[in-house]
Amino acid sequence: MKNTLLLVTVTIVALGLTACSKTQQPSTVENPDQQTAMQNNAPSMPKNTTVGDTAETSLDWAGEYKGTFPCADCEGINIELELHPDKTYELKEEYISDTKNTEVKTKGSFSFDPNQPSIITLDEKGENRKFFVGENFVEVRDIQTGEKINSSLNYKLVKEMN
Template sequence: MIKSILYILMLFCILSCKDEKEAAETIENTAKTESDIASEKISEIKDGHTSENSLDWEGSYSGVLPCADCEGIDTRLILRKDQTYQLKLRYLGIPEKESQDFISEGKFSWEVDGNNILLEGEKVDFQNFKVGELFLMPLDKDGNELKRMPGNNFKLLKS
């Protein structure tokens, strides 16, 4: 009788260990599956999703950009689907009679990564922009974002 009880206990222990092992393997496989899915999503983003082909970038953007010798540059930039633009600038903080709108038009091109644009032919301080969801971020000549100041992050917001 004691031998029978011992055999039953041993069998029970073996079966319960097997279930824990299977459960651990199942959890491990699930974790790998979730990890694989996350990796696939990241590679999809790297493989083809850019501002150019994923965002609704066409439209009008406006905001105030920094100025070396005035209070700021009231800026309005219109991007069209045919990769042309219109840029309107007004320098703030100068006498009204000296203030005028500067308007230029031309073509823009996308950089290789598909996330930044370059206004071709412009001689202004800001001709490179990072294209984001509902905004344009001006970039300096080296392609870096401008240093933000309290009260202004220098983004041109889509209207």
């Protein structure tokens, strides 16, 4: 009798410990309509959302960037690129020459590349140019790939701090 009582007690304690150590499994739903309703009510991320920090979400990218780019047939090109919070831009390019400086102004919109979240692409007005957005600078990138241009020349614009 004592052995039976001891066996029952050990069994109850073992079952209690086993129940406490199991993780709760999600319940299965027999009714497919109920399953769909549960999925529709569950919070979800939008399909095109990038998880984690990106240049768009973690950097103060709006502002005016300036620099001078090399030029094959002039002394250089003074560049001013202003990025606005509404994802529009103003691009001013001044071609420096001994005889006459030529200025070209372009306004349009840009977008962050969903596959390369640190890259912005200007619209057709801006000839679809790509820039890498870094901390207080933007740098010209290859138009087709968005990759860094393999050159020792300077293609970086520095953000003006007012």
